[in-house]
Amino acid sequence: MNKEIIDNCKETVTDRNIVLREKKSIYRAINRTNESILIYKVDGCIYKPSNIETRCDYLLNANQKLYFIELKGSNVQKGLRQVLISINNLVKHLNNSSVNARIITTRGTKPKRLNTYKEYRDLIKLIGKEGIVLSNSPFQEHIT
Numbered sequence: 001m002n003k004e005i006i007d008n009c010k011e012t013v014t015d016r017n018i019v020l021r022e023k024k025s026i027y028r029a030i031n032r033t034n035e036s037i038l039i040y041k042v043d044g045c046i047y048k049p050s051n052i053e054t055r056c057d058y059l060l061n062a063n064q065k066l067y068f069i070e071l072k073g074s075n076v077q078k079g080l081r082q083v084l085i086s087i088n089n090l091v092k093h094l095n096n097s098s099v100n101a102r103i104i105t106t107r108g109t110k111p112k113r114l115n116t117y118k119e120y121r122d123l124i125k126l127i128g129k130e131g132i133v134l135s136n137s138p139f140q141e142h143i144t
Contacts, residue, residue: 006093009045010038018143020058024106025071026138029060033144037062042086054078056086062143064097072105076134079103080119087126100131104139 014036018029031037038061040046047055056079060067068086070079083101091099101123114120114134123132133139 003093006040006046006090009042010040012036012038018060020069020071022057022071023073024137025073025104027058027069027071027102027104028138028140029062029067029143030140031062031144032142035063035144037143042068042090046090054082054085055089056082059086059090060143061094061096064095065100065143066091066094066096066098067100067102067143069102069104071137072103074105074107076103076105076111076114077117077119079105079134080117080123084119084123084126087123098131099127101127101133102139103132103134104137105134106137110134 014034016031016034018031018037020027040059042059043055043057056068056070058069068083070082072079087099
């Protein structure tokens, strides 16, 4: 993985509402100050289908805060794994002050025994519990 590949998969936007979709799952970022936000297409651009089996869908960079976003149907454990692997592979190539994970599902709810998932425990060790959000679609948050 090199920085040139990552740079070729980014788009800069200043939109107030940034909407990311994958099938029926929707993530909405509110850019209150219309600042420049970098959107990286991770799945299908940074990582082509044959490069790596597991990766998240998108990465947002807002004021050096990274948001790794996985839009899922219902498999939260797989979503956690995809985000974890993407963070481990990409964060070293980007300047940032904080790393966040977002797993947005269209079906189901947060698992009752989330702490039993190794991927969840590993993600907490890596970025802290406060940086992780698991939510049903549509999900919306302020990023600026």
